[in-house]
Every structure is written in structure tokens, then in C-alpha cells.
Amino acid sequence: MNITSAQYCNFIAPNGAVIQNAIIQVTIDGITMSVPLDPANRHYAEIMRQVEAGELTIEPADENV
Amino acid sequence: MALTKLNVRSISGDITADQLDVGQLGGRRNLIINGAMQVAQRGTSKSFAHDAINSGYLIDRFDLELQAVNDELDGTYSQVSDAPDGFSSSLKWTTGTPETTIDADENMRLEYHIEAQDLQHLKYGTSSAQSLTLSFWVKSSITGTYAISLYQADGVRMIGSTYTISTADTWQYVTLTFAGDISGTMNNDTGEGLRIIWTLASGSNFNVTDNTSWGAFVLGMFSYGHAQNGVITTASATWQITGIQLEVGSVATPFEHRSYGEELALCQRYYYNSHLDGDFSDYNGQIMVFAAGTSTFGATCTVATGREYPTTMRATPTVTLYHQDGTSGAVYVIHTGAKITGVTVFGPTSKGFLYAYKANGFNTGFAYYYGYTAEAEL
Numbered sequence: 001m002n003i004t005s006a007q008y009c010n011f012i013a014p015n016g017a018v019i020q021n022a023i024i025q026v027t028i029d030g031i032t033m034s035v036p037l038d039p040a041n042r043h044y045a046e047i048m049r050q051v052e053a054g055e056l057t058i059e060p061a062d063e064n065v
Numbered sequence: 066m067a068l069t070k071l072n073v074r075s076i077s078g079d080i081t082a083d084q085l086d087v088g089q090l091g092g093r094r095n096l097i098i099n100g101a102m103q104v105a106q107r108g109t110s111k112s113f114a115h116d117a118i119n120s121g122y123l124i125d126r127f128d129l130e131l132q133a134v135n136d137e138l139d140g141t142y143s144q145v146s147d148a149p150d151g152f153s154s155s156l157k158w159t160t161g162t163p164e165t166t167i168d169a170d171e172n173m174r175l176e177y178h179i180e181a182q183d184l185q186h187l188k189y190g191t192s193s194a195q196s197l198t199l200s201f202w203v204k205s206s207i208t209g210t211y212a213i214s215l216y217q218a219d220g221v222r223m224i225g226s227t228y229t230i231s232t233a234d235t236w237q238y239v240t241l242t243f244a245g246d247i248s249g250t251m252n253n254d255t256g257e258g259l260r261i262i263w264t265l266a267s268g269s270n271f272n273v274t275d276n277t278s279w280g281a282f283v284l285g286m287f288s289y290g291h292a293q294n295g296v297i298t299t300a301s302a303t304w305q306i307t308g309i310q311l312e313v314g315s316v317a318t319p320f321e322h323r324s325y326g327e328e329l330a331l332c333q334r335y336y337y338n339s340h341l342d343g344d345f346s347d348y349n350g351q352i353m354v355f356a357a358g359t360s361t362f363g364a365t366c367t368v369a370t371g372r373e374y375p376t377t378m379r380a381t382p383t384v385t386l387y388h389q390d391g392t393s394g395a396v397y398v399i400h401t402g403a404k405i406t407g408v409t410v411f412g413p414t415s416k417g418f419l420y421a422y423k424a425n426g427f428n429t430g431f432a433y434y435y436g437y438t439a440e441a442e443l
Contacts, residue, residue: 001120001121002117002118002119009409009422011367011411011422012367012424022411023409023410023411023413025394025407025409029117029118029121031385031393032385032393032394032395033383033384033385033393033394034383034384034385034386034394034409034410034413035383036381036382036383036413038380038381040255040256040379040380040381040441041380041381041382041383041441042442042443043383043440044383
């Protein structure tokens, strides 16, 4: 699994509330995917494994979204 | 219609107890989904390379892994129509540029992962743990001895065996029986219960520890007994497999054929593709959705309609949106023909996702197309 970028995404809910770090937008094998923060998701598990191993950094969410 | 007459033919001959000792007698004997390699929602061919894609799925449920094979190897994972009598498809690996030598830390394998809650009847961790029989058809241009292992994720335990391909380029039927694990652990959940590993190549780190009975996993057990790496060290070498069946008991029964529709529905718990199989760059399979926000038509807003999956997925899936030209993370604007990139999803669960999302990326009341995939493989 070749992960080349990862970034948290915030969301603005319909009521205007900002939900922080709701999902990780990640590029794996050249494909841009939305990965949920669910340990049972194999992509999330691999992202966290690589983060803990110092092989990957998840960029913080953009301030305005 | 009234039933007025019923003819009953007698059944002659004895049914003996040993003939019945084959585990579950009726349907669903086979614990493998898509064992006949019928379903390939991702497409029929995928290139792998040491310096590019080195792991992943093509045929549904079957994961190819090139671990640290990082010098020269490239090749193709495909679904092909070459298959033994009674089957219409097989999984095929074809080596392009071969690996010159296999280093100690290199391993290549095909994997199949089974959900733990579907294996509770194996009674692992009890004195009545059930044995399992694995059967399959295999064919390779390279003769020799290949390793197979079963990995138990919750108990972190492994057992293995080997099979020998004796004649090149000839379909061969293999059956292997594995003892039940009286010391094992199999959680009753949606996590991985059992993994089947077909080794295609193995460095010495992986094949030095006896795994012929269940034991606590160490890396040396992974491909124990594997003695042929020629599939990836030989240009144009091939390895094929189909008709995979895993069943309770010590007898390999005939392959349990299921319809394409049944297999597809079972696969969709782990992967769904709204497009036609493998076709990500066409409007076929795209879904028209609408954006919603303020009450003012055309005003910028952040969300467009989400989707419900065809079935409940194993876990919250990774969702990928596709523009009709095949761009991932993008949608098509019907009003203008524009492409919006950087689109993600909000509110995914195992049943669907609430929105496609991009801050101020949409316009209220406008219509959009996107296709999507949802992936919750183990």
C-alpha cells in the first residue's frame, strides 16, 4: 500500500458547527480516497501504523473547512 | 391447482455414517467467497511493480502482496478465462521483469481473509476445535513445492503445509487438511478470524520455523516449506488458481458452485463499485445527485447528496468518489461541465455516507454526477 499523502479534513455541519478531523483524505497508489477514523478499516489501520513507525505524517486540516 | 396424485420413488442403497462425516452437509459448505474467481468488480487486470503498486485486490476478496520485493520485479494480476473443467475463470499472476534474487526479507503471496464472526462454528480454543480442509485447482509454469499457511489473527497463531506442482502448465487439484486449534482464539466480531496465505516466493526470514502444527506465530513460520521462487525469478512465469473451497472436516467435497449473483452480493459486504466492473472513466455507473445549502438557488454550499450501499458493509469503508473521466476525489457539474476536485465524503458508516463534501464547492440546487467505490476489506 503506497501512501503518498494524508490530510485530516474538517466539516461544516448543516447547523454551522465545525467538526474537527472527521476523516482523512489520503492518496493511495495514486487514488484520492476518504478514509474514516475506524480502526477496523484496513486503510486507517495502515495509515496509523505508518504514522507510528515515523513513515507518514498526517497533515492538519485546512483552517477554513 | 389441487394436488391429486403424488408418486414417490423409493431410495435404495445404504447411506453410511462415514459418508456423512463431511462437516456441514447442505449449502454454504464453502467458507470462501468468490472461490471460483467469478467476481472482479475492480476490473480484470492490474499491474504490480516493485516501485509502484505492490499490494492490493483485483478479483474480489483476493489480495496480492509483494512484501519488500523491491529490486526489479513487475508483473500482472489478472482474471482470465483459462480454468479447469467446470470453472469459467481463474486468478493469474504473470511475471514481467523478474526479480534477480530473493533477499531474506522478500516475500510474495496471495491472501484471503475470513471474518471472525463467520468462523465461530470452528470452536477454536476448545477441545472440540474443528479441522478444516482446503481444496483448490492450481497451475503454474514452474514446478516445485509451494507453501500454504493459515494465520489466526486474534490468537496470533499459525499452521501450514505445502503442495507440489509436479507438471508445468497443467491444472492440478490440491487438498490439504488442517487440525483444529484447541489453543486458539477466535473473537466473535467483524475482524479477521483466519487468513489463508499462498506463498509464491519467500526469502529465508519467512521459511525457517516448522509450522506443521498450530503454534504461536513467529515470522519464520510464514512460508515454511516453500522451496520454489521461480514464479517471480523467471520472466513470463505464471501461477494460476481457482475453485478454492475451505470446509469443516477432513474430507474435500466437490466445489460448491454458487450463482454469480450470490457471489456478487457476498462480495459487496467488502467492496462495492457503482460503475461497471473496472470501468472508472465513463458516465455509466455515475449517479446524479443534488447540492443543498441555503434556500437561494445557485448560492455556494458545501454538500451534495450521499449514497446508501447495496448492503451493510463489514466496517466503515474507505469511500472514493470518481469524476466521469476517472479522476478520483472529484465530481462532474452537469450545468457547466466543470470538474470539482478535492471532494471528500462526510458521515460514512457501514450503511452509506451522508454527503459528498467540499467547502463552498457546490451550488444549491445544481445537479452533479459522481461514481464511487466503498471498500471494507479485512
